[in-house]
Amino acid sequence: MNVPGNPLILAIESSCDDTSAAVLRGNRVLSNVVSSQEIHRKYGGVVPELASREHQKNIVPVVDVALREAGVTLNQLSAIAFTKGPGLMGSLLVGCNFAKSLSMALGLPLIAVNHMEAHVLAHFIQNDDGNALPELPMLCLTVSGGHTQIVLVKEGYSMEVVGTTIDDAAGEAFDKAAKVMGLPYPGGPLIDKLASEGDPHAFSFPVPQVPGLNYSFSGLKTSFLYLLRDRTEGNPSFMEERRNDLCASLQYAIADILLRKFRKAISMYEVKHIALAGGVSANSRLRKEIERLGEEMSCFVHVPPMKYCTDNAAMVGIAGLIRYQKGEFADIAVRPITRYENFPGTG
Ligand code: KG4
Ligand code: ZN
Numbered sequence: 090m091n092v093p094g095n096p097l098i099l100a101i102e103s104s105c106d107d108t109s110a111a112v113l114r115g116n117r118v119l120s121n122v123v124s125s126q127e128i129h130r131k132y133g134g135v136v137p138e139l140a141s142r143e144h145q146k147n148i149v150p151v152v153d154v155a156l157r158e159a160g161v162t163l164n165q166l167s168a169i170a171f172t173k174g175p176g177l178m179g180s181l182l183v184g185c186n187f188a189k190s191l192s193m194a195l196g197l198p199l200i201a202v203n204h205m206e207a208h209v210l211a212h213f214i215q216n217d218d219g220n221a222l223p224e225l226p227m228l229c230l231t232v233s234g235g236h237t238q239i240v241l242v243k244e245g246y247s248m249e250v251v252g253t254t255i256d257d258a259a260g261e262a263f264d265k266a267a268k269v270m271g272l273p274y275p276g277g278p279l280i281d282k283l284a285s286e287g288d289p290h291a292f293s294f295p296v297p298q299v300p301g302l303n304y305s306f307s308g309l310k311t312s313f314l315y316l317l318r319d320r321t322e323g324n325p326s327f328m329e330e331r332r333n334d335l336c337a338s339l340q341y342a343i344a345d346i347l348l349r350k351f352r353k354a355i356s357m358y359e360v361k362h363i364a365l366a367g368g369v370s371a372n373s374r375l376r377k378e379i380e381r382l383g384e385e386m387s388c389f390v391h392v393p394p395m396k397y398c399t400d401n402a403a404m405v406g407i408a409g410l411i412r413y414q415k416g417e418f419a420d421i422a423v424r425p426i427t428r429y430e431n432f433p434g435t436g
Contacts, residue, residue: 098409099152099155100113100169100170100405102204102405103172104172105177105234106129108148108183109121113403113406113410117214118216119161120156121403124147137179141183144183148187167197168197168200169195169199169200170200171184173419173423173426174426174428175427176427177427181425184425185425199421201423204400204405205236207404208366209240209366210246210411212229212393213407216394225246227360227362227364228351228363231366231367232260234275236253237258238250239350252303256307261306262309270332270335275368280336283333284337284339284340284374288337289337289338291334291335294316294339297346309342340374343375348375355386362391363391364392380392
């Protein structure tokens with residue numbers, strides 16, 4: 090990537106339940122601080138009102154630590170980037186208003202970033218290990234708690250969603266299945282851990298019949314629920330006895346559904362670079378299987394380091410850099426939006 094003048098960008102992410110700030114010099118990350126809100130665990134999901142209050146408490150210390158870790162002072166910055174949406178309104182407002190105030194106080198350009206675009210662009214961060222950056226066009230499977238998308242990234246970083254879920258997101262399928270098994274939120278990481286001790290072929294679930302490149306996960310959720318109900322009737326300790334097998338089989342089914350459509354998309358668009366993004370890309374089976382798919386389809390596979398998979402401000406920073414280079418700045422009157430009608434939106 091051509092990075093004229095290597096601008097210093099302060100990026101802020103507050104779309105859901107992680108308060109994060111990062112400082113980037115060009116496409117390199119100098120600091121990336123994430124404060125995850127533990128308060129939601131006992132409620133089995135994110136409570137929006139609590140999330141915005143936590144962001145208010147965290148935002149100043151998180152930005153402060155990010156600047157200090159980067160060894161950068163406010164007057165050295167070139168621009169401020171923040172997540173405009175999609176996300177929870179109360180949470181987004183905290184990051185947006187903080188970014189606006191700072192940009193006004195310092196007289197710096199403001200950059201509004203689409204959170205889903207940022208997950209995809211995390212692959213363009215240059216790490217110290219000299220990672221090979223993806224070449225365009227690229228297909229990215231973006232899987233998070235709220236989204237499941239196959240995104241075609243074209244020359245100039247313009248994006249098109251070529252497949253999406255018609256109901257639940259992949260992360261939601263993990264989280265909801267975890268909830269019915271009595272596991273704490275977020276369930277994805279725990280299912281991944283328990284699955285490592287289980288048999289992925291112990292139970293099988295029907296593959297959803299959805300046309301084109303779209304996904305559906307509501308059927309899987311229902312058949313998982315019915316399996317538990319039916320088998321618990323005959324054996325009340327079924328769930329405890331077979332928890333690892335249940336987790337392994339569910340994880341197998343979700344990865345299988347995701348990669349079947351992704352394989353189809355790779356054939357349709359004939360790309361040579363493929364990628365995985367979003368919180369669910371931390372899943373060990375999905376990471377392994379996409380590598381196998383890359384070998385089978387002769388594609389370069391790009392999987393970001395774990396710290397750039399779940400929500401973080403470094404990805405907002407790299408998306409901000411690309412907009413900075415294109416001269417796409419936000420007006421001070423910019424307001425957050427909970428969902429984009431047209432992806433990827435105009436920032
Ligand atoms: O991208 P993200 O951090 O937040 C959203 O924008 O949604 O994704 C969070 C989602 C949650 O549903 C969580 O259960 C899932 O990512 N997740 C995982 C794993 N780690 C996080 N799902 C499966 N396996 C994992 N290892
Ligand atoms: Zn996310």
